[in-house]
Amino acid sequence: MRGNRIPREEAPFLALANQMARGLEALAAELGITGTSGAEVQALVAAYRAADTAARAAKVQRFHAERALQAADAAARAFIVRAKKMLACFLGDRWNAEWEVTGFPAQSTEIPRRQVQRFELCARLQHYLPEHPQFENAALEVTGAQAGAHFNALRQARHAVNAATAEQGAKLKARDAAFDQLKREMKYALVVLGGALAPADARWARFGLNAPADPHVPERVAELKLRSPGPGLLEASWDRAPRATRYRVFVQVAGQDPEPRARPAVYDPRIYLTGFAAGDLVRIFILAANATGEAAPSPTVEIQL
Numbered sequence: 001m002r003g004n005r006i007p008r009e010e011a012p013f014l015a016l017a018n019q020m021a022r023g024l025e026a027l028a029a030e031l032g033i034t035g036t037s038g039a040e041v042q043a044l045v046a047a048y049r050a051a052d053t054a055a056r057a058a059k060v061q062r063f064h065a066e067r068a069l070q071a072a073d074a075a076a077r078a079f080i081v082r083a084k085k086m087l088a089c090f091l092g093d094r095w096n097a098e099w100e101v102t103g104f105p106a107q108s109t110e111i112p113r114r115q116v117q118r119f120e121l122c123a124r125l126q127h128y129l130p131e132h133p134q135f136e137n138a139a140l141e142v143t144g145a146q147a148g149a150h151f152n153a154l155r156q157a158r159h160a161v162n163a164a165t166a167e168q169g170a171k172l173k174a175r176d177a178a179f180d181q182l183k184r185e186m187k188y189a190l191v192v193l194g195g196a197l198a199p200a201d202a203r204w205a206r207f208g209l210n211a212p213a214d215p216h217v218p219e220r221v222a223e224l225k226l227r228s229p230g231p232g233l234l235e236a237s238w239d240r241a242p243r244a245t246r247y248r249v250f251v252q253v254a255g256q257d258p259e260p261r262a263r264p265a266v267y268d269p270r271i272y273l274t275g276f277a278a279g280d281l282v283r284i285f286i287l288a289a290n291a292t293g294e295a296a297p298s299p300t301v302e303i304q305l
Contacts, residue, residue: 004209005291006186010052012245015267017045017182019208019240020189027206031196036189044182051178055171062164069157073115076122076150079141080111083125086142087135102128119158122151205242210290218244218288221269221298226284228305234273234282241288241295248289249273250297254281265289280305 007013025038088109091098095107103124104110105117112118126148129136136143190209197204199213210216218241225237236249246267250260253276260283263273276282282305286298 004190004212006183006190007245012267013179013183014045014048016208016245017041017186020186021045023203023207024189027203031193031203033192033196035192036185041182041185041189044178044185048175048178048182051171051175055168055175058164058168058171062161062168065157065160065164069154069161072150072153072157073118076118076154077111079146079150080118080121080125082140083129083142083147084109084111086137086140090135115154119151119154122147122154126151208240208245210243214243216243217293218242218290218295220295221247221286221288224284224286224298224301226282226301226303228303229272231278232274232276232305234276234284234303234305235270236273236284236286237270238286238298240269243290244288244295245290246288248287248294250285250287252283254283254302256280260285276305278305 007016021038021041023038024033024036024041027033028037084104087099087102091102093109095104095109099109100107103121105112105121112121126144128144129142129147130144189207193204193207193209194212197211200211202211204211221238221241221244223238227235229235238247241247246265247269248265249263249271251257251263251273252260263271273284281302283300283302285300288295288298
């Protein structure tokens with residue numbers, strides 16, 4: 001719809017979804033809208049957030065599984081180093097026919113560089129060492145039992161990584177499906193609103209949308225409030241500006257910054273700022289913006305920390 005697009009980025013996307021939900025809750029009955037509702041949009045927002053949280057948790061689980069595999073592999077490698085030193089006492093340092101049976105790969109006595117080779121070597125050594133007990137040394141933990149323990153630890157860790165990878169993939173797929181479902185509902189709401197509101201109706205702003213007849217720059221932020229909830233911390237808040245989809249926050253510390261500096265864009269009318277010192281005099285103003293352009297700056301407000 002002219003002047004209104006569904007954002008691709010998560011933060012503005014969810015901000016618009018919440019605003020549309022609030023608008024539907026307030027005006028659906030007045031406008032005779034029955035095909036969608038604020039509760040339905042909010043439920044889809046909640047479903048997306050839950051799916052996103054699950055996907056993030058699955059990512060963390062995969063990270064821990066990979067760390068556990070790295071630890072198991074490091075322990076297996078340390079075992080192989082000890083086993084190599086023990087075997088070299090009897091078989092010699094250089095490769096020969098006797099080394100062939102041990103399972104060391106590529107006709108070399110070097111420690112295998114690839115994890116899969118170390119995994120396979122542990123599997124071989126758990127059978128080789130008991131068949132040659134004179135090469136075992138319990139004090140150095142060079143035994144067939146130890147080789148088997150490292151083989152099993154690697155096998156379990158590899159399985160855990162594969163399972164965690166599959167789980168993360170499934171959770172990401174579910175998250176993307178929840179995002180798409182919410183996006184379809186928002187697009188449908190746009191169509192419904194197009195039939196319920198005139199192009200110049202001021203109530204478009206109640207849904208976080210531009211009136212199609214006036215898709216211009218947003219109005220300026222009329223009032224900015226600052227407070228300091230803790231040492232070195234500032235909270236800036238303001239009312240949503242009609243037609244704004246994002247806000248640029250400009251900060252200047254008196255005596256330090258020659259001019260106001262822009263912080264990264266935000267999509268909600270509240271931001272917490274850090275990095276200040278006691279006694280700093282901080283000046284802040286806001287620029288409301290959308291795809292068309294930026295509004296005039298808000299009043300500049302200052303606060304002494």
